[in-house]
Amino acid sequence: MRRAACVYADAMDALAGLLEGPRARGAFMIRACFDPPWSLRIEDRAPLTIMLVVRGDACVVPDGGEAVRLRAGDLAIARGPDPYLCADDPGTAPQAVILPGGECTYPDGRSLKGRWDLGVRSWGDRLDGSTVLLIGTYMMQGEIGGRLLDALPPLLSLTSEVWECPLTPILAEEMVRDEPGQEVVLDRLLDLLMIAALRAWFSRPEAEAPAWYRALADPVVGRVLRLVQDDPAHPWTVADLAAKAGVSRAALARRFSELVGEPPMTYLTGWRLALAADRLRDSDDTLESIARQVGYGSAFALSSAFKRRYGVSPQEHRSRAA
Known part of the structure; x- marks a missing residue:
């Protein structure tokens, strides 16, 4: 029994070492609101992006990989730099391309700047769209420890059946605020959300922890x-x-x-x-x-x-x- 307890404690210490890595600094945070059909091509080369579905559903499709369907309460984490699609359906043609630095263009390269703005950190068709996602992106490699990135698959997901995060309503409320120091508040909330999600992920049998x-x-x-x-x-x-x-x-x-x-x-x-x-x-x-x-x-x-x-x-x- 003592040996088992020691092994468990060692594993938890190692997990703590992995999870202390996320430290957002001016992360890209946005609430995306869409009505079908919608599709975004993500080519921002960001090291890590977390997508949380608040309402409706979505698909995340990595290049060369299988589509992952997300419903309300589900979460996905995409590890860069490889591109992927986020859409209502894998067959929907991209309507926009997200480039490094949060730059947005039409698929033909024309700038989308200001076209889909819906207010503070809100973007898409309309605020009461049938699909709403909260998206947080770590923009630079240094914000995420390399050992943590190496431990993650290109795309992982958690359904609402296997995890529940109390941070969701807080993040949804804080996302659209425009107050002094708000960027720092959102950075820390993103870190907490990422840590909660990864802790849940590493507890799953399908998680492939590093050797x-x-x-x-x-x-x-x-x-x-x-x-x-x-x-x-x-x-x-x-x-x-x-x-x-x-x-x-x-x-x-x-x-x-x-x-x-x-x-x-x-x-x-x-x-x-x-x-x-x-x-x-x-x-x-x-x-x-x-x-x-x-x-x-x-x-x-x-x-x-x-x-x-x-x-x-x-x-x-x-x-x-x-």
């Missing part, structure tokens, strides 16, 4: 994962980790690679760089300080590894997040 998350239940690999996650700055070696886990180096390397999908040191490097990316985004700490916090001997060593992993320097990453 390292599932591996936490293993008595050997789970212990090693917790060691490196809890103390990334420690100068770990495979021998150190194997000794802590009570197995040989070869046994640990083989078991870790089988369950996690990569060697222990490769995982440790990825974990350290993910932490560095988050701290560059969320703090004013110097690169030297962050390097020490995540286990690199110098700012130069961190910068070199960071650029190999993400294709940009730490300074460029921080500037983009800002």
Whole structure:
């Protein structure tokens, strides 16, 4: 019983680590109101978008994927950057295209600016349309942790039969307010809605959690994962980790690679760089300080590894997040 409780607690700690990622900053928020037939082609390349059906129904169709039907109370989360269709029916031809930055055009490229405006953060045919969706979009990659994005499918949905969120009426009310600080209020509500939805998703049997998350239940690999996650700055070696886990180096390397999908040191490097990316985004700490916090001997060593992993320097990453 104690062992089961420990495994459950470890899984919950790992889930908390995933869910602490969403931090919206000036997210794109809108209430979409339509009468059939309607169809939107989404090409905004946003890392994550949440769609909550308040009234009526809708279909979300990823390119090359199967349509997901949503009804009132249902929710879908689309992971970018691949495009998808949001419509009353998969066969309805797109009437508008949503581009990066929230720019809207007709399918022929003409601007839609102002054409479908219905008031504060409201858009579409008419306010009392038969279909109403609340849509929130994280505009930049830095607002969502990379480890969380990697853990999600391109499109997931939750029906009202398996989840109920008390935030829906609050978000619907706050969406159309135009008061000082309203953008910050909506950002935090979007974060809470996203966290509630993802927590419900990860509790579902169809959710495909990442390999390292599932591996936490293993008595050997789970212990090693917790060691490196809890103390990334420690100068770990495979021998150190194997000794802590009570197995040989070869046994640990083989078991870790089988369950996690990569060697222990490769995982440790990825974990350290993910932490560095988050701290560059969320703090004013110097690169030297962050390097020490995540286990690199110098700012130069961190910068070199960071650029190999993400294709940009730490300074460029921080500037983009800002």
